[in-house]
Amino acid sequence: MESGLIGSTRAAAGALVAASLLGLAACSAGSSTAPPDGTPPPSGEGSEESLVLGLVAEPATLDFTQDGGAAIPQALLVNVYEGLVKLDQDGEIVPALATWQVSDDGLTYTFDLVADAVFTSGEPFTADDAVFSIERVQNDWTVALKSAMDVVASAEAASPTQLVVTLTNPSNNWLYNMTTRVGAMFSQSGVDDLATAPIGTGPYALSEWNRGDSIVLTRNADYWGEAPYFNEVTLRYFDDPTALNSALLTGTIDVITTVQAPEGLAQFEGNDDLQIIEGSTNGEVLLSFNHRSAPFQDLQVRQAVRQAIDHQALVDTCWAGRGELIGSHVPPTDPWYEDLTDVAPYDPDEATRLLEAAGQTDLTLRLRLPSLPYATSCGQVVASQLEDVGITVEVDTLEFPAQWLAQVFQPPNDYDMSIVAHVEPRDIPPLFGDPTYYLGYDNAEVVQMLADADAGTAEEQVTIMQEVARTISEDSAGDWLFLLPNLVVADADITGLPENAIGEALDLTLLARS
């Protein structure tokens, strides 16, 4: 239920909480699928081998239409449920259950479905199922993410293998959202028991769920596409990071999908039986400013706080030096990424000068942290760096999720600064384009640019989003401390592990043993 708690009208909210709750869990959701032209999948036939992955935070239910937890699509999307489209490892949208064409006005999408896809219940996948799935998001889903489908005016089956979707206005974001759980295709006769019995068209089917322990996926013999290498994949859930690490060291599991505490990596280094993969995620660790609170209405104060922070020293101290500096709300895997770390460089003298210019020489700010490892440890560093430039920081920690949500995230938004990782992909619009969000950032120019980017061509989208990212950084809408790393440790002979966590799914289809 992680994010069920929070449910904002915007997609990002759910994921924010979900991922934050685990600290990092969602980051391990590697993404993507066979690149259309890249390396071939490991095996056409598949082997009889099995694989055990160690994860954190077991889902409470398997029904992501009713529960916003990030752990559910992590396990099931791409593997059990497929969408019409999916993300590849470069973050590009590529065909999955369908190829598509867009009309010139950007309003009509025509999807040609693969002919031989079959649900694990035995029913064939048809355009009627696609219509059913899309309409079900609008009518029956209860999670806040369902708003991603609001832009759909109609979905119709032109033939059993052709689907026509009409939008109310052109939207690049809609097609992107179709790669997430919102775009999962369900069978019309297979939604009675989604909480325990998911039915999809994917390369794997759920064979066992041992609550409190593991989820077992077995290869779907009737899969329409390339068979995955492993016959059986077990997702084993651990609450305790030490137990997770020991399990890998003792051979109980083959892969740790996300190392929970980066300082724990040391014990795996220099071990020839293991490989360590370090990549990026969508988790921007944001030092949020409450734009409703008086001091932060002054750009000089916001800039002063940003320039008072030595980001590299911070990530070295509180996250073992793992994590990229980004300077705005875009991870390097997004098409509109630019290195913006020079917009507000570390300069304590400049910070002091800005505070004087703003008449805030005796400034006191409240830093209210969620009880999450990265927030509490990095919060201490932020506080001490701000105190070096003469800002008094009152730090307190709120139990996450309930207390933090009630006091910081929801009205009355009683905070000046907080720290939380926003892990939803491409989440600038809900954060910085919605003045009612907990940040209270109200910039009409940004709102307009976001609308233009959503409606424009693909090239226009990239150009405009670059401008948006620069604008919010120059306006010091928040301070981006660092990007959460994707830290994977695995047996040395496992191949196909994604370096970067891009989408919501932990893609099992590319994994193999060499």
Place this chain on the structure above:
Amino acid sequence: MLLRVLVRAGVLLASLAVSSVVVFGFLAALPGDPARVALGVNATEESVATLRTEFGLDRPLRTQYVDWVGGMLTGDPGRSYVSKAEIGPQLADRMQVTLWLVAAATVIAVLIALPAGTLMAVRHGKLSGLVLAGLSQLGVAVPAFLAGILLITLFAVRLRWLPSGGWTPPVEDPVMFLRQLTLPALALGLVQGAVLTRYVRSAVIDVLREDYLRTARAKGLTPERALWRHGLRNAMVPVVTVLGLQLATLLIGAVVVERVFVVPGMGKLLLDAVANRDLLLVQAVVMVLVVAVLVVNFVVDLLYTVLDPRLRHG
């Protein structure tokens, strides 16, 4: 004797009734509406209301309480708010696991405590007694989770003799079951054994000073035989008390140890339920643990009378 049993049973029932009110009251008094929590804060009022009706939260508290107690008594505690799964079967599954763990830990504790405690009492004041006392003091000071981590580091990671965690039901694979049970049971049992050793020691020391033991020896029994035939049984009364009380701490220790060893028992169920804000499940687990502790205490009370005839007429 019968009167004593009846009085004790009465106390048990009263305690159960009071604790059920406390458990229910506490969770009902928690801020936040479970239906809203399950759906998210921006869910429509309509869907929250629907879910409240589905959960039965729109009924008066007293009705909810009576239904809940009725459900618990008939073995149907309802469905989880979060996973929508039946709670009853989950409790039964998880309780089994925890009982295995607690039982194995108790056996280990007793196997350590009886010989070690008796030896310490007999060697009271000698060097070997002091060494044993020092060891048991160390055992008392180590928390079960630390013992667990140390055991994993040594026996699983370094020596690779045993798995670092996990659970296999005994019917599925008895060998794997024992291999996986060993370390968590040791982690719990070693610490409990150390505590128990100290009680056995003082109980035996007390007994050694008793007149009847001197009499037995005067009749020609060796000190060992006298202790064996007359002493230990009397020393067992306080030991059984402590063992009973320790079962409660064992259950709580299991919560921690299950987490370290990834054992899907009651403790893990409780922690997961708390993390998921699954209040009905939390309520059910807590109540089951309370019942277990109260029943154990009741049984311990009865055992006294078996072990110590003097209490039968009390």
